[in-house]
Amino acid sequence: MIDLLSQLAAWLTSSGQWAGPEGIAQRLLEHVQYSFLSTIVAALIALPIGLFIGHTGRGAFFAINISGFGRALPTVGVVTLVFLASGLSMTPVYVSLIALAIPVIVTNTYAGMIAIEADTKDAARGMGMTGLQSLWRVEIPLAAPLIMTGLRLAAVQVISTATIAAYVSFGGLGRYIFDGLAQRDLTQVLGGAVLVAGLAVTVDLILAGVNRVLFRHRLT
């Protein structure tokens, strides 16, 4: 055990391991790139849906059920399916990561919107705000903390799952895990896992910090 940990430490800290086109720095960059792109695209799709059903109260049942269905989808299954349909490209990876992130963002956005007090929305309307003005000036700002939480959860899930890019021969930190498994190199597998976990925790902490700074006066 101690042996394994010292090997892991050596693997993680050797300068040769970090540099080069197959070094940790490059893999980390790829991983961040996959995750970032997937989360952004998922947000672009999920936010309008969540805002729409939250603002109008329409389609909530449908959207929440679709989200639940989306969550239940096995990501590896989706990758395989899209891979079989579209051939070898990053498309299957992005499709499955986006499909993974959408439900979290939709449900959190919706939860944020319906948590707004009826009185507040009534006041917005009574003051003479149009539907869109109420949405932009009152509802979105008030739902923002929960919307941000949804984005944060989605980002963390996507980062943890983006290892599957390596499953279909692409890069990212998953490379170490899949290669290590193939080569029966436990140190490499462990190193990859630690890096993914570290990245996920770091992003989570950063986004939580951003949340806290943005919404500090709401804590009371």
Add this chain to the structure above:
Amino acid sequence: MQNGKVVSMIRFDSVSKRFPNGTTAVDDLSVEFSEGGITVLVGSSGCGKTTTLRMINRLVDPTAGTITLGGRDVRDLPAARLRRGIGYVIQQAGLFPHRTVLDNIATVPTLLGWGRRKARARAAELLEVVGLPADAGKRYPNQLSGGQQQRVGVARALAADPPVLLMDEPFGAVDPVVRALLQDELIRLQAELRKTIVFVTHDIDEAVRLGDQIAIFRTGGHMVQCAPPAELLARPADDFVAGFLGSERGLKLLSLVTLAGVPYEPVGSVRSTATVKEARDAAAGRWLLVVSPDGGPAGWLDTGALEGLPGTSAVAGLALAPARGLRDSDSLLSALNETVSSPAGVAVRVDAAGVVTGVTGQDVLHARQRSLT
């Protein structure tokens, strides 16, 4: 109201509201809310009073009939434009928790495109109007007490100086002491601003206190009676109204009628600087009114306590039973209360400057009360 016609600011013409589930919230309502006065809509929950209010700014659209505001059908304008011209205050204030108090108040001016600086300046001005300290403007609503939040709600409704104010149980969520304070403030504000106010409450005492006109609603959306409070209390239209006004209807009526015109008779009194001998000479009965140097009542002196005191000693320092001076603007009820609580059994009357003019006994008060009904 006696002569000349009242300009009707808000007018309901055979207005009904039936909800899709079949319930009738408002049933064939025709009524006028006069300009520059407070009309209170009162009734138990589910009687349609809030729906009636919300139809004025089209938060609810009637299923039949028309509502006009200053002669114009409320449906002539787009709903959002209409609402920017009508102040709206709701229970719990409904403030925007993510905006500072100042920005909350500036909501409507901002929507009207006043520009940030002008809207903020107006908001700061309104803080003072509703009796909030200037530094409250930078705070967030959840940092204020319930009463303060309600003041902000009123300020927000007044920001663009709308001629009409709709208030939906605005003081329902604050404790009785703060509520009384806010009611006083509203009366004070209204004396200055003369807005046309429609005020919804389920509290009949609040209605009597604030209303120039009270409309009583019964479950099923029927308006039973609409009249000034004194008329309502003196002549309720039916048993339902009488029941709603409560068993203390007579006392409520007394609280509305002032002492103006109620006669008083002279009273023997001494200055508080007088000697015991002077007090003995002035005494007509057991209780003698002592008047302070400014002319106001200092209290009632028990002349029995003068026994055995040297005639040259001063009245000042002797124990006095409290006496409260009542102005013409005070109510019959407070005068009646004074006759009960003062040992002399009469109410002390004072002029506008607080100088004692005489006393009024219970018989005179009763005569005035009987003349009302």
